[in-house]
Amino acid sequence: MQYKILKKNKYQDFVKGLIEDYNFIGPTKKDKSVHDFVPLNSIEELDTNYLKTTIPPAKKILFPPNEKLIEYEIGDEIKVKPVIESSETVLFGINAWDINGMNFLDKFFSKDFVDENYWDKRDKLTVIGMDTEPTENNFALSMDTEYATDGFDLYLHDLGDRYFVRVNTPKGNELVEKYVDFDDASENDFKDFDKYMDDYRAQFSNKVNIKSFYDNFEMIYNDEEFWKKIAKNCFSCGSCNLVCPTCFCFNVKDDLKLDLKTGEKTREWDSCMIPEYGLVAGGHNFRPNKENRLKQRYRCKLKTYFDKFGQYACVGCGRCIEACLAKINIAEDINSVKKEVNV
Amino acid sequence: MSKPKVGVFGFTGCGGCQLEILNLEDQLLDLVSAVDIVHFREAITEYSDDYDIALVEGSVTTKHGVERIEKIGDIAKIIVAVGACACTGGLNCLKNLYGLEKAKDLVYGDKKDWIDTIETKPIDKYVKVDYMARGCPPNRFEIVDVIRSLILGRKPEIPNYPVCVECKRNGNTCVYELGMTCLGPITRAGCDSRCPNSVSGCEGCRGIIDNPNVNAQKDVLEEYGLTVEDIMENFNLYNACKKIEQK
Ligand code: SF4
Ligand code: SF4
Numbered sequence: 001m002q003y004k005i006l007k008k009n010k011y012q013d014f015v016k017g018l019i020e021d022y023n024f025i026g027p028t029k030k031d032k033s034v035h036d037f038v039p040l041n042s043i044e045e046l047d048t049n050y051l052k053t054t055i056p057p058a059k060k061i062l063f064p065p066n067e068k069l070i071e072y073e074i075g076d077e078i079k080v081k082p083v084i085e086s087s088e089t090v091l092f093g094i095n096a097w098d099i100n101g102m103n104f105l106d107k108f109f110s111k112d113f114v115d116e117n118y119w120d121k122r123d124k125l126t127v128i129g130m131d132t133e134p135t136e137n138n139f140a141l142s143m144d145t146e147y148a149t150d151g152f153d154l155y156l157h158d159l160g161d162r163y164f165v166r167v168n169t170p171k172g173n174e175l176v177e178k179y180v181d182f183d184d185a186s187e188n189d190f191k192d193f194d195k196y197m198d199d200y201r202a203q204f205s206n207k208v209n210i211k212s213f214y215d216n217f218e219m220i221y222n223d224e225e226f227w228k229k230i231a232k233n234c235f236s237c238g239s240c241n242l243v244c245p246t247c248f249c250f251n252v253k254d255d256l257k258l259d260l261k262t263g264e265k266t267r268e269w270d271s272c273m274i275p276e277y278g279l280v281a282g283g284h285n286f287r288p289n290k291e292n293r294l295k296q297r298y299r300c301k302l303k304t305y306f307d308k309f310g311q312y313a314c315v316g317c318g319r320c321i322e323a324c325l326a327k328i329n330i331a332e333d334i335n336s337v338k339k340e341v342n343v
Numbered sequence: 344m345s346k347p348k349v350g351v352f353g354f355t356g357c358g359g360c361q362l363e364i365l366n367l368e369d370q371l372l373d374l375v376s377a378v379d380i381v382h383f384r385e386a387i388t389e390y391s392d393d394y395d396i397a398l399v400e401g402s403v404t405t406k407h408g409v410e411r412i413e414k415i416g417d418i419a420k421i422i423v424a425v426g427a428c429a430c431t432g433g434l435n436c437l438k439n440l441y442g443l444e445k446a447k448d449l450v451y452g453d454k455k456d457w458i459d460t461i462e463t464k465p466i467d468k469y470v471k472v473d474y475m476a477r478g479c480p481p482n483r484f485e486i487v488d489v490i491r492s493l494i495l496g497r498k499p500e501i502p503n504y505p506v507c508v509e510c511k512r513n514g515n516t517c518v519y520e521l522g523m524t525c526l527g528p529i530t531r532a533g534c535d536s537r538c539p540n541s542v543s544g545c546e547g548c549r550g551i552i553d554n555p556n557v558n559a560q561k562d563v564l565e566e567y568g569l570t571v572e573d574i575m576e577n578f579n580l581y582n583a584c585k586k587i588e589q590k
Contacts, residue, residue, distance in 0.1 A: 034516050055514045065512035233559035235528040238504060242511035253500065258373035258491055269512055274504040275554065290556075323511070325519060325528055325563045326556075 002167040002176075003185035006156065010180040011163065015043050017179035018090050022126070025061060026092040027053065037061075037091070048093040048130050052322065056245035057094050058102035062121050063109075063248065063269075069117060071264045083264070086121040095132040097315040099152050100145040101245025102127075107309045108248045126171055129155040134204050137318030139331045141204035145315040147197070157196060164193040208334040210302065210312070216337050217303045227291035230333050233326035234290040238271030240320035240328070241297070246305075246313045247271075272297055294328070302334070347494065350382035350394035352415060354401030354408050354466070355435050360426035361385040361400055363483040370487060377494060396421045396493060398486070402428040402435045404463045416470030423489055424465070424472045427479035431550045432584030434479075435463040440583050465584060474499055478534050479548035479581060485533055502532040503553050506545050509536035518544050524569055526577055529555035548581045 006014065018024055023039060026046045030036040035050035037057035055065075073079040094102075106122065109115040129152045140146040148155065153172030156163040165182060167173050176182045185193075220226050241247040251270040256263035270277060273294070278287035287293045305313040314330070321329045353361055365386055367374060374380075381391035397419035403412055416422065427433035438446045439462050447455040466472060474493075476486045485501065492499035502508070506527035510517070518525045518539050525544035527536070531552045538545050 031516050031521065033520050036514065054516060055511070060514070065514075233556065233562055235505060235507070235556045235559055236554070237507035237528050239507045239511050239517075242508065256491060256495070258370055258377050258487060260377065260491075260494070269508075271504070271508060274508065276503060323517065325517070325566075326559050327566070 002173065003190070004165040004167055004176055004182040005185050005189055006163040006165050006180070006182050008162055010182075012043060014180045015046065015092070018092065018128075018175070019043060022090040023087050024090045024092060025057070027057075037094075046093070048132070050093075050132055051135055052319075054243060054319075054323070056098050056101055056243070056317070056319070057091060058098055058125075058127075059105065059245055059247075061089065061091060061125065062102070062118050063105060063250075065242075066266055066268045067117060068264055068266045069252065071262070073262050075261065082116070084117055084120045086124050088124045088126075089121075090126045090128060092128045093130045093132075094127060094152075096129060096148040096155075097138070097140040097143075097145040097317045098245055099127065099129050099148040100311075101315045101317065103148075103151040104246045104305070104309070104311055104313060104315070105248060106151065107311065108246075108305075111309070126175070127152040127154075128172075128175075131157060131200055134206075135318055135322065137206055137321040137329075137331065138204060139206040139208045139316040139318065141201055141316070142206075142208040142210055143312060143314060143316035146201060146204060157193060159189075159192050159196050162189075164189055164196070206318070206331055208316070208331050209338055210334060212338045213302055213334045214306065217299070220337055221295070221299075224291070227295045230328065230336075231289075231291040231294040234273070234294060234328060235326055236274050236290050236293065237325070238274045239323040239325075240330075241271035241273055242269055243319040243323045245315055245317060245319070246301070249277075272300070298330070298333070301330075346377065346379045347396055348381045348391070348394040349378045349396045349398065349490070350391065350415075350419070351380065351385070351398045352382070352400065352411075353384060354399065354412065354429065355404040355463070356401035356426065356428035356433065358385060358400070359480045360429070363426075363480045364398070364486060367483050367487065374487070374490070378490060392418060394419060396423065396490075398423050398425050399429050399466055400425045402432045402463050402465055403469060404435055404438070404461060405459050406461060407459065409461070409469060412466055412469045421473045421493060422466070422470055423486075423493075424467065424475045425486060426481045427477060427548045427550070427581050429466050430472075430475045430477045431582055432463050432465040433548075433581055436583035437579065439463055440579065463584060475501065475550075477501075477531060477549040482534055504532050505552055505555075506530050506532045506534065506536050506539070506549075508532050509534070510539045512536075513540055515539045518542065519563070519567055522567075524564070524567075524577060528563070529557065529560055544577070546577050546580050551582060 025037050026040050027035045027037055027050045028045045029047050034052045034054050040046055068083045071081045109118040153169045155166040167176055249270040250267040252265055252267045254265055279285045301314040381394050397415045424430045428435055447458055451458050474489050476489050489499045509532045513536055523544045526547035527545040529551055530545050530547045531549040533549055
């Protein structure tokens, strides 16, 4: 890691250079309540000062909601053509927990199998991080995701009159050398950066005791009442999954055209909270009730993948809390476990 | 294998579902080469009483309609209900809310005796419906999916999850957050969340999912300062028949 300083008066030229040269994806205001990451053509459209995005930016780019995987043709023989679409892209202004969410997806799409559709895009993605203000539901601090140590090329921390820049990769270094002059960080800059991080961390008001949830998970696992109570108002609408930066489940659809010769297979985001998810041939459903499904979701996020990857499949972004019309709140539920089991 | 013969039939409704089939445009030629369309009043002059698959639009609202749908039931091997009116009764069920006599009075006044009308019902109240391509208008690609699945002998993939799933896939801001009501959490998806996509609440035209959490929906409305009446007004638009049945 290298540490640099980018003066505020050089920031604009730096960003303009990136927009000029790359497929540049950054945050822009969508409506009164959210921002969205979209391809931008001018710096005027860029607004890095955002509070909420509905869909996590990295997931949207690397694992899009609908993605064509193959095209095929049935004739004397069956011809299959893989479809992989990617281009050199700069993802600008993604925050630390969303970078950590992407780091989780990186693991998921490479551990048991290497997903080429994901990795072709991932390898061509230059990630430039920036901190954003946490919402009141955000518990990233408790999940250790308010700071990214990996998964980005550059990270710009706004110290007020200058950016403290962490350069994490050779690709990031190329960009530092390409457009404007960056200065080396001095001892004073490091001091200011430490102070900045302390202040930044102080903004995270929502805290969870994830350790206690994890440790007690086996004990609550069979506590039906606990799960019933939490899931009572669940619509089984899947919103919590679909907005989550780490949810990776997908369903593959076969679309044979009416000529009955050509077709394609596409994948689309799936959700473990909807009843069909556990439905198998013959009509049996492994998770018929909403409380079964919610338990599965929490186990996947807060237990299974920590055991598997050493990283929770939850970065504490709070999106699922905000997306849930039934007000099901993973942070409150994590904290309720200690009370449930320790009394 | 000979091509299956398909008849397209219209009952009470606006005719828009049949139009959606014609709107398939670039798939139309493939469609007519995959199946033999033998009866389709909105598109061809021929009539036929010999068909394997019946695509039925509209709800049953007259005695004559009852006779016709029962005849279709006798002939067709497979019946597909197309569109909200055929699947749930649709808008036509609003009539039932008034009561027949009052509705006739309101609309036809002193000529009401000329009118042969009965309580509106979706077609599955008279015949066995094998598949439903829901919506107002139905998603024409879903109609294609149903036909293609029938040719291939597999089950069409009609979602039984709520519109929220498609809404999130489309990256929409929840319309509740924008101060509107929405039946999305309890309405069957498959429309690609087209109403929320253009920033307006779902009106439930595809009918309700199999296991809706209606109590939760009430809680949500309260949370957003809305009443059950607000939502019932929306709900009635397409699902009045269902409501009366539940009473
Ligand atoms: S968003 Fe809420 S209501 Fe919807 S499936 Fe998730 S927990 Fe249930
Ligand atoms: S489970 Fe909820 S809080 Fe955790 S990462 Fe997913 S959306 Fe964010």
